[in-house]
Amino acid sequence: MSDPLLRLDSVDTYYGQVQVHFGVDLEVNAGEIVCLLGGNASGKSTAMKVILGLLEPRSGEVRWEGQSWKGVSTSARIRQGLASVPESRRLFGEMTVGENLLMGAYTRNDRKQTLQDREGVLELFPLLRERFRQPAGTLSGGEQQMVALARALMSRPRLICMDEPTMGLSPLWVEKIWDLVVDIHRRGTAFFLVEQNAHLALELAHRGYVLQNGHLVLQGTAAELRNDPRIRDAYLGSDQMAGI
Numbered sequence: 001m002s003d004p005l006l007r008l009d010s011v012d013t014y015y016g017q018v019q020v021h022f023g024v025d026l027e028v029n030a031g032e033i034v035c036l037l038g039g040n041a042s043g044k045s046t047a048m049k050v051i052l053g054l055l056e057p058r059s060g061e062v063r064w065e066g067q068s069w070k071g072v073s074t075s076a077r078i079r080q081g082l083a084s085v086p087e088s089r090r091l092f093g094e095m096t097v098g099e100n101l102l103m104g105a106y107t108r109n110d111r112k113q114t115l116q117d118r119e120g121v122l123e124l125f126p127l128l129r130e131r132f133r134q135p136a137g138t139l140s141g142g143e144q145q146m147v148a149l150a151r152a153l154m155s156r157p158r159l160i161c162m163d164e165p166t167m168g169l170s171p172l173w174v175e176k177i178w179d180l181v182v183d184i185h186r187r188g189t190a191f192f193l194v195e196q197n198a199h200l201a202l203e204l205a206h207r208g209y210v211l212q213n214g215h216l217v218l219q220g221t222a223a224e225l226r227n228d229p230r231i232r233d234a235y236l237g238s239d240q241m242a243g244i
């Protein structure tokens, strides 16, 4: 069997003396949608940082198609096919939508092809063509999330990591962003989604993992997780359903 696209192998992560991950093992195969669920402070965003290379695990490692990413820079990871839509989008608010999209291609040096790719991305996101010259900071939350996703596509990724993509969005915008994820996935891109809203995540994902205080406590197919009483009690209660 071929190596998974992304693999975390017995990862222990620390902030100073404080351990945040305890032997975390997970994988994402090419073309899959995988979600990482878990409550507040369970280590989900930290897992994103470890995957992106913003934080090195103290032991264990991240592998890309079987190759260790130990000491590999974030930009090198992006060149190999990783992209991220970080928590709260992190757009360049003063820059226009068009300029923000080009920032997603900062690891590339094929300017002409990059501009062509931006045209392709705008086909997928017609609304962003209308907003093209508008400073990104003036867009609504949903529109900004759209820019962040479009920007991630500009590096031609094979895997897009998204941290809480639906946070603070109206149900209508959640649906729009989810439709885009489905569309992009159909074109062959894998996704790794961090979500507090298990109900939403399991609608979309093929498989999922559950982190609790830095330990992976459950994993399975989306159907298995949806039907697991522990998930239903902890994450699919009425609070999580509210707002859908």
Ligand SMILES: Nc1ncnc2c1ncn2[C@@H]1O[C@H](COP(=O)(O)OP(=O)(O)OP(=O)(O)O)[C@@H](O)[C@H]1O
Pocket: 015, 020, 038, 039, 040, 041, 042, 043, 044, 045, 046, 047, 196
């Ligand atoms: N830069 C940092 N320095 C020190 N501790 C941190 C730092 N970032 C996060 N932590 C701590 O690490 C733990 C995990 O945080 P993390 O942000 O990964 O959780 P999370 O699952 O994404 O939570 P949330 O659902 O609130 O987004 C928390 O206890 C948090 O306080």
Ligand SMILES: [Mg+2]
Pocket: 044, 045, 046, 087, 163
């Ligand atoms: Mg988080």
